[in-house]
Amino acid sequence: xxxxxxxxxxxxxxxxxxxxxxxxxxxxxxxxxxxxxxxxxxxxxxxxxxxxxxxxxxxxxxxxxxxxxxxxxxxxxxxxxxxxxxxxxxxxxxxxxxxxxxxxxxxxxxxxxxxxxxxxxxxxxxxxxxxxxxxxxxxxxxxxxxxxxxxxxxxxxxxxxxxxxxxxxxxxxxxxxxxxxxxxxxxxxxxxxxxxxx
Amino acid sequence: xxxxxxxxxxxxxxxxxxxxxxxxxxxxxxxxxxxxxxxxxxxxxxxxxxxxxxxxxxxxxxxxxxxxxxxxxxxxxxxxxxxxxxxxxxxxxxxxxxxxxxxxxxxxxxxxxxxxxxxxxxxxxxxxxxxxxxxxxxxxxxxxxxxxxxxxxxxxxxxxxxxxxxxxxxxxxxxxxxxxxxxxxxxxxxxxxxxxxxxxxxxxxxxxxxxxxxxxxxxxxxxx
Ligand SMILES: [Zn+2]
Numbered sequence: 001x002x003x004x005x006x007x008x009x010x011x012x013x014x015x016x017x018x019x020x021x022x023x024x025x026x027x028x029x030x031x032x033x034x035x036x037x038x039x040x041x042x043x044x045x046x047x048x049x050x051x052x053x054x055x056x057x058x059x060x061x062x063x064x065x066x067x068x069x070x071x072x073x074x075x076x077x078x079x080x081x082x083x084x085x086x087x088x089x090x091x092x093x094x095x096x097x098x099x100x101x102x103x104x105x106x107x108x109x110x111x112x113x114x115x116x117x118x119x120x121x122x123x124x125x126x127x128x129x130x131x132x133x134x135x136x137x138x139x140x141x142x143x144x145x146x147x148x149x150x151x152x153x154x155x156x157x158x159x160x161x162x163x164x165x166x167x168x169x170x171x172x173x174x175x176x177x178x179x180x181x182x183x184x185x186x187x188x189x190x191x192x193x194x195x196x197x198x
Numbered sequence: 199x200x201x202x203x204x205x206x207x208x209x210x211x212x213x214x215x216x217x218x219x220x221x222x223x224x225x226x227x228x229x230x231x232x233x234x235x236x237x238x239x240x241x242x243x244x245x246x247x248x249x250x251x252x253x254x255x256x257x258x259x260x261x262x263x264x265x266x267x268x269x270x271x272x273x274x275x276x277x278x279x280x281x282x283x284x285x286x287x288x289x290x291x292x293x294x295x296x297x298x299x300x301x302x303x304x305x306x307x308x309x310x311x312x313x314x315x316x317x318x319x320x321x322x323x324x325x326x327x328x329x330x331x332x333x334x335x336x337x338x339x340x341x342x343x344x345x346x347x348x349x350x351x352x353x354x355x356x357x358x359x360x361x362x363x364x365x366x367x368x369x370x371x372x373x374x375x376x377x378x379x380x381x382x383x384x385x386x387x388x389x390x391x392x393x394x395x396x397x398x399x400x401x402x403x404x405x406x407x408x409x410x411x412x413x414x415x416x417x418x419x420x421x422x
Contacts, residue, residue: 018212019212111418113281113284113414113417113418114206114284114287114288114291114414114415116414118417118418146246147246147247147248147280147284150277150280151277151280151281151418153277154277154278155418
């Protein structure tokens with residue numbers, strides 16, 4: 001019966017969301033179908049338009065609807081500092097917690113050779129090109145302190161060394177295996193201001 | 199509980215990770231671990247390579263379930279050597295079949311982590327021992343079949359059937375100089391050109407064992 005499979009399809013699709021298991025997905029599906037079909041339609045439209053419109057900033061790789069993101073277009077920021085993070089959520093966390101006025105480069109991941117993620121997948125050539133412009137004097141490595149995060153920081157620091165750019169690493173007040181966007185603001189601000197020569 | 203090392207782990211749904219482990223007595227296993235950031239559960243930060251863990255797991259089949267994980271020792275692998283550490287792990291992932299008891303591989307990997315964290319200068323010797331534990335044992339003072347002493351002036355070749363034997367120009371084994379072989383046997387430091395020759399030998403040997411399937415970590419471990 002096709003109506004059953006449409007419901008099942010919806011439930012299965014909802015489980016792709018973080019924190020949503022089978023039971024929650026079921027509750028969500030019934031809620032939309034029984035109580036709030038209008039909001040459901042809106043959600044469907046918002047979802048497909050976001051997927052269609054949102055791409056990556058051509059400079060820093062973060063998510064944006066335009067060619068360049070809001071932060072890259074902000075000429076008031078300090079172009080001598082560039083902060084490398086793993087995810088767009090890390091940018092938000094740092095913007096909220098730290099007094100940082102430089103620009104970002106968002107890796108959208110981290111080096112993970114066993115999973116087939118190398119420098120090409122992270123488009124590190126784009127980062128290299130920004131460094132080659134000669135305006136950055138401090139490259140701040142704010143990748144997570146996981147094995148892969150450390151390896152990524154090391155790899156990127158080598159790029160900076162080639163261009164004679166000073167590299168710093170945020171202090172490890174951040175717990176091992178922790179992720180920047182989960183760490184509380186005080187800790188992150190501390191880690192950021194206490195960054196050290198790499 | 200049993201001692202184990204994590205060779206690889208990747209996220210699996212939101213709250214779990216899929217982990218490849220090397221255990222001391224039960225060989226290589228794959229487990230799912232439900233992780234959390236709170237005490238009392240398996241802490242996400244514990245499921246990282248380069249730590250010796252004590253684990254408890256249950257279940258049957260391809261993928262089992264980690265019940266408990268305690269950290270016993272943290273090897274402080276220098277950041278510049280992380281890629282090499284992952285490379286050693288990948289050798290085990292690719293060369294050791296699952297669920298084959300291999301305490302000698304466990305010991306060799308433990309030694310490898312110790313060497314990495316103590317800035318050992320001759321990691322090619324570490325790799326040699328690890329490969330030997332995985333069945334690729336070519337370091338010998340005599341040829342394997344005829345038991346003729348290795349001569350520093352000659353060239354030798356290795357095949358998995360015969361092992362080390364005198365090289366001839368017609369056969370297709372991987373060549374190695376007698377001098378290099380003797381140096382390896384005596385665990386002497388290799389000079390730069392010998393190291394280069396040995397790297398080529400190892401790459402060729404591993405490549406042959408894997409039937410051309412590439413090691414994903416190799417480029418990171420040796421080219422950066
Ligand atoms: Zn941008």
